[in-house]
Amino acid sequence: ICGGLFFKQWYQRRVRGLYLICSDLVFVLLFPHLLLVVHFPERANRYGFGVGFSLALLLRILAGEPVLGYDAIIKFPGYQYPEGSDIGVQKFPFRIFCMLLHLGLVILVSFLADLANQKGYLTGKWDILGEYLDSDNKPSTTVIENSCPANQPNKVVPLDGKVNVSANGHGGQESSTV
DSSP states (O other): OHHHHHHHHHHHHHHHHHHHHHHHHIIIHHHHHHHHHHOOOOOOOOOHHHHHHHHHHHHHHHTOOTTTTTTOOSOOOTOOOOOOOOOOOHHHOHHHHHHHHHHHHHHHHHHHHHHHHHHSSSSSSGGTTOOOOOTOOOOOOOOOOOOOOSSOOOEEETTTTTTEEEEESSSSSSSSEE
């Protein structure tokens, strides 16, 4: 009975710890992406997302995790070791800092990538993520006209003048000319 109770407590502590780590990673890594994609899609691109995600993940890992049992390599202000413990505790709100840094990096790197594209430095073979090319390896010519309100179909208007209208936003069989 004692062994079963010990296992139950140990297992619950581990599951709760993994749940907290997952929620932490969602906040630090996925929330900035969701925020930018939904509310500010014109301010973000693949280059910004890649750099922001990578650096935020690295910073979050280096900040340590007591639940997993590893100490921080980057010790933010107020870092303390509890009495009798080898693993310290971050008192600084480093999760919020990592999330805000991620958000800022995505916006900054996306802006710089757009600027490099406009100057002609990020075109053709240098556009390794394909942000500024369409499927035929040519500059993209599609403009999204509308963000598809619930009661209206979404219109994707290519620059050749033909309108593809679909209620589900994924293209359809109906085609007409503007």
